[in-house]
Amino acid sequence: MQLKTEVLSFFNRFRPAAAPRDTAKDRMRSMLTYDRLELPAGRLECLEEELMAVVGRYFELDKNTTQFDLQQYDRRASLIANFPLLRSKC
Amino acid sequence: MSGRVIVITSGKGGVGKTTASANLGVAIAATGVSVVLVDMDIGLRNLDILMGLENRVVYNLVDVIEERCKLRQALVKDKRHPNLSLLPAAQTRDKTAVTSDQMRDLCEELKKIFDFVVIDSPAGIETGFQNAVAGADEAIVVCTPEMSSVRDADRIIGLLEARKDEIEQYRLVINRYRPNMVQANDMMSVDDVLEILSVQLLGIVPEDEEIIISTNKGEPVSGTDNTRSGLAFRNIARRIRGEDVPLMDFDAGSQSWINRLVNFFNPARV
Numbered sequence: 001m002q003l004k005t006e007v008l009s010f011f012n013r014f015r016p017a018a019a020p021r022d023t024a025k026d027r028m029r030s031m032l033t034y035d036r037l038e039l040p041a042g043r044l045e046c047l048e049e050e051l052m053a054v055v056g057r058y059f060e061l062d063k064n065t066t067q068f069d070l071q072q073y074d075r076r077a078s079l080i081a082n083f084p085l086l087r088s089k090c
Numbered sequence: 091m092s093g094r095v096i097v098i099t100s101g102k103g104g105v106g107k108t109t110a111s112a113n114l115g116v117a118i119a120a121t122g123v124s125v126v127l128v129d130m131d132i133g134l135r136n137l138d139i140l141m142g143l144e145n146r147v148v149y150n151l152v153d154v155i156e157e158r159c160k161l162r163q164a165l166v167k168d169k170r171h172p173n174l175s176l177l178p179a180a181q182t183r184d185k186t187a188v189t190s191d192q193m194r195d196l197c198e199e200l201k202k203i204f205d206f207v208v209i210d211s212p213a214g215i216e217t218g219f220q221n222a223v224a225g226a227d228e229a230i231v232v233c234t235p236e237m238s239s240v241r242d243a244d245r246i247i248g249l250l251e252a253r254k255d256e257i258e259q260y261r262l263v264i265n266r267y268r269p270n271m272v273q274a275n276d277m278m279s280v281d282d283v284l285e286i287l288s289v290q291l292l293g294i295v296p297e298d299e300e301i302i303i304s305t306n307k308g309e310p311v312s313g314t315d316n317t318r319s320g321l322a323f324r325n326i327a328r329r330i331r332g333e334d335v336p337l338m339d340f341d342a343g344s345q346s347w348i349n350r351l352v353n354f355f356n357p358a359r360v
Binding site: 019020021022024025027028029031032035036074075 | 244247248275277279282
């Protein structure tokens with residue numbers, strides 16, 4: 001049993017996505033972004049919906065490829081929004 | 091004389107604030123300057139134990155503030171380290187026994203007597219923390235490479251940033267570092283933590299069983315033996331004194347063949 005676990009964990013090391021180190025780092029980054037802004041969960045999604053609605057009045061959007069994220073640089077966050085446009089509605 | 095007042099803080103408990111305070115006190119004193127260690131964890135006194143001075147405590151910080159004794163009477167001189175003294179916390183009172191203004195006055199007094207005033211802050215971000223940082227010129231934030239500790243360190247950094255007028259600089263000490271776990275990608279590395287916190291690094295202290303032994307003996311590792319953790323604390327003390335001491339290389343030599351193989355297949359993660 002012990003050997004099996006060891007062998008498994010040996011092979012797990014070849015799967016970068018599953019490394020606890022990276023998971024921790026990703027969770028940490030997102031958690032601290034919310035902490036520093038004192039941003040409650042769900043608030044960002046709320047903003048995304050509203051913004052999409054506004055832009056959607058002017059353009060037809062490709063809703064499958066939109067990007068809406070907070071990014072940290074040097075303890076400051078910026079909002080990165082990317083709404084691919086299909087055509088104007090006017 | 092006007093000494094430097096350095097507060098050791100972390101937010102989270104159990105990451106090694108008191109251990110770092112004791113070891114840095116000893117290591118800074120060993121560089122030839124006078125140091126006083128101030129235990130601000132009122133009600134949960136522990137620094138005296140780590141220093142092996144628990145049997146010599148007569149008066150404490152609260153006695154000084156409430157004028158039951160003179161400052162000099164409360165200072166416990168460490169016989170093994172002639173430049174080093176301890177101002178113990180009260181064990182029977184709580185954090186509300188002192189105010190921030192009283193702490194500022196006390197630090198002013200201590201600065202006149204000692205080259206370095208090292209304050210061991212209690213865990214948390216409330217009254218005890220606020221009092222501990224009140225008279226400080228600089229801060230050392232201690233964290234371990236664990237998520238809860240990094241998160242709390244981030245909170246502390248935010249609070250120190252808000253006190254920029256008083257706290258001239260703050261630097262990070264990463265404690266209980268486990269190079270083997272980092273190499274196996276099971277734990278965040280020094281670079282990961284620094285990238286997340288965006289803070290200046292003062293030093294890295296490896297996880298070391300010798301710390302437990304030294305606590306039991308009442309002799310901080312930085313003063314007695316040639317342990318890795320002791321050396322790490324001595325290096326940090328030299329950096330505090332302004333020396334340019336390179337960081338210990340934890341990765342060299344300790345890489346197992348399996349890690350080399352993993353890194354070979356996945357160079358981005360080295």
